[in-house]
Amino acid sequence: MAAGFPGVRLGRATVRWLQSQSSSPLGVIGCRLPVMPGIFSGLPSQKQIRLVHVAGNQSNSANSTVLRRLPFATVSQHDLEFFNKVLPGRTITDPDLLESGNVDWLKSVKGSSKLLLRPQSTEEVSQILRYCNERRLAVNPQGGNTGLVGGSVPVFDEIILSTALMNHVLSFDRVSGILTCQAGCVLENLSSYLEELGFIMPLDLGAKGSCQIGGNVATNAGGLRLLRYGSLRGTVLGLEVVLADGKILNCLVGLRKDNTGYDLKQLFIGSEGTLGVITAVSILCPHKPKSVNVAFLGCSSFQQLLETFQCCRGMLGEILSAFEFLDSSCMKLLETHLKLVNPITESPFYIVIETSGSNEAHDEEKLHNFLETVMSSSLVIDGTVATEESKIKALWAMRERVTEALTHDGYTYKYDISLPVEKIYQLVTDMREHLGDRAKNVVGYGHVGDGNLHLNVTSPTKDPALLAAIEPYVYEWTARFRGSISAEHGLGLKKKNYIHFSKPPEAVAIMGNIKSMLDPHGILNPYKTLPDYLS
Numbered sequence: 001m002a003a004g005f006p007g008v009r010l011g012r013a014t015v016r017w018l019q020s021q022s023s024s025p026l027g028v029i030g031c032r033l034p035v036m037p038g039i040f041s042g043l044p045s046q047k048q049i050r051l052v053h054v055a056g057n058q059s060n061s062a063n064s065t066v067l068r069r070l071p072f073a074t075v076s077q078h079d080l081e082f083f084n085k086v087l088p089g090r091t092i093t094d095p096d097l098l099e100s101g102n103v104d105w106l107k108s109v110k111g112s113s114k115l116l117l118r119p120q121s122t123e124e125v126s127q128i129l130r131y132c133n134e135r136r137l138a139v140n141p142q143g144g145n146t147g148l149v150g151g152s153v154p155v156f157d158e159i160i161l162s163t164a165l166m167n168h169v170l171s172f173d174r175v176s177g178i179l180t181c182q183a184g185c186v187l188e189n190l191s192s193y194l195e196e197l198g199f200i201m202p203l204d205l206g207a208k209g210s211c212q213i214g215g216n217v218a219t220n221a222g223g224l225r226l227l228r229y230g231s232l233r234g235t236v237l238g239l240e241v242v243l244a245d246g247k248i249l250n251c252l253v254g255l256r257k258d259n260t261g262y263d264l265k266q267l268f269i270g271s272e273g274t275l276g277v278i279t280a281v282s283i284l285c286p287h288k289p290k291s292v293n294v295a296f297l298g299c300s301s302f303q304q305l306l307e308t309f310q311c312c313r314g315m316l317g318e319i320l321s322a323f324e325f326l327d328s329s330c331m332k333l334l335e336t337h338l339k340l341v342n343p344i345t346e347s348p349f350y351i352v353i354e355t356s357g358s359n360e361a362h363d364e365e366k367l368h369n370f371l372e373t374v375m376s377s378s379l380v381i382d383g384t385v386a387t388e389e390s391k392i393k394a395l396w397a398m399r400e401r402v403t404e405a406l407t408h409d410g411y412t413y414k415y416d417i418s419l420p421v422e423k424i425y426q427l428v429t430d431m432r433e434h435l436g437d438r439a440k441n442v443v444g445y446g447h448v449g450d451g452n453l454h455l456n457v458t459s460p461t462k463d464p465a466l467l468a469a470i471e472p473y474v475y476e477w478t479a480r481f482r483g484s485i486s487a488e489h490g491l492g493l494k495k496k497n498y499i500h501f502s503k504p505p506e507a508v509a510i511m512g513n514i515k516s517m518l519d520p521h522g523i524l525n526p527y528k529t530l531p532d533y534l535s
């Protein structure tokens with residue numbers, strides 16, 4: 001047991017504590033996150049990445065394929081003059097300023113764009129795209145650049161269209177809880193804005209300090225609150241999108257119900273900027289919960305973790321807002337690389353449970369009863385509960401900073417898999433066995449409540465032989481159980497050629513047709529999402 005951690009231990013002491021503290025204000029959620037830096041400085045110089053690891057369309061095996069630049073036009077002096085006129089002072093060609101937009105957060109892919117445009121309005125985005133479409137200039141829409149699949153940076157010399165300056169809240173309706181804002185609003189800023197008004201955003205991510213709502217919607221980001229508030233496909237009520245030819249599609253309605261025709265906004269949610277540039281979003285925001293508790297628990301097996309989950313759903317019901325896990329290998333990385341202290345006894349698995357409700361006494365009683373049950377039935381070995389904001393933050397860090405810890409462990413191969421929940425950890429065990437000592441670490445963590453595993457494999461350096469051992473094994477394994485090879489991160493550049501493992505050819509063909517219809521010249525985020533033969 002780690003001494004001095006500022007949580008509250010479970011067992012009898014917890015019972016006493018919960019009774020005696022029932023009137024004390026509990027911590028609030030919404031400002032607990034370590035911020036993933038979205039912008040890097042001092043990056044090591046890297047060659048333009050032309051070799052990407054993708055599966056050959058025929059073989060499905062991991063191999064290095066040269067991705068060829070499609071025959072788009074290149075930016076001319078005349079083009080620069082046009083953009084300078086439309087965006088005076090916001091047409092960036094300085095290589096130092098372009099550096100961060102060309103490299104992804106993981107520093108795993110790098111483009112060589114020579115031009116970064118920073119529009120402030122939908123009209124400006126429309127003028128840019130109309131021009132680029134006529135000139136056949138490729139465009140890479142970019143939000144906070146926190147994506148993990150190489151979808152947010154150019155591959156070659158695509159023009160980077162940054163939404164960073166489109167960062168205004170347009171309206172907020174306190175009766176309906178509908179927020180309408182520009183695409184470049186940073187998620188954390190929206191959260192702070194709403195919290196002042198007694199509301200929260202329906203999504204929360206480790207990258208909240210850098211990621212932008214437009215990028216969140218374009219990638220259909222999931223995150224930590226999905227279990228409670230559902231996916232963006234439900235909470236996004238309306239979108240404004242600029243199409244490849246510059247046409248503005250204003251579907252920015254704020255209606256809970258709207259069955260008039262096809263729900264076009266759904267096409268753009270999760271399309272990774274390949275069908276249009278999202279410029280504004282209407283989103284339904286829940287009331288800020290009055291009472292928040294976080295429990296950090298240890299289990300001795302994944303089976304016990306699953307039983308704890310079942311019990312948790314039954315006993316906490318409507319107040320359960322997150323059920324996340326990490327394995328002991330993740331814990332070791334947190335301890336080694338980030339010097340975090342495990343707040344409880346060393347265990348094979350750790351769970352983060354969050355409750356959010358409107359009645360402190362009621363929530364505490366429910367949580368207490370649940371904890372008593374799982375402790376007394378030995379489903380849980382040890383645990384701690386936090387209610388104050390700083391302590392809640394510290395417990396959440398154990399889950400949210402795993403991604404950051406992994407970046408210090410070497411080159412990381414990342415997989416974001418949806419499976420029937422009882423299967424999720426078997427993939428980690430099988431992968432460990434399959435790779436033997438070829439990998440440095442094979443770790444599993446993620447969103448149990450959503451059946452979403454983050455499987456990460458580290459290696460001291462980039463290792464093509466290791467990659468060939470992981471892929472397509474990981475995708476075949478996933479397909480065997482009818483899982484998804486991209487639960488919440490998207491396909492981007494890195495996963496696009498594996499789409500067939502999760503979608504039938506008929507579905508992929510329809511996606512290709514939709515792309516051709518909306519972006520006939522293929523200028524929007526080329527080389528992403530759809531397999532090579534449809535680019």
Ligand SMILES: O=C(O)CC[C@@H](O)C(=O)O
Nearest residue numbers: 206400403414446454456
């Ligand atoms: O780094 C990853 O693999 C997962 C990142 C993110 O989706 C998370 O849930 O922490």
Ligand SMILES: [Zn+2]
Nearest residue numbers: 223446454488
């Ligand atoms: Zn995740």
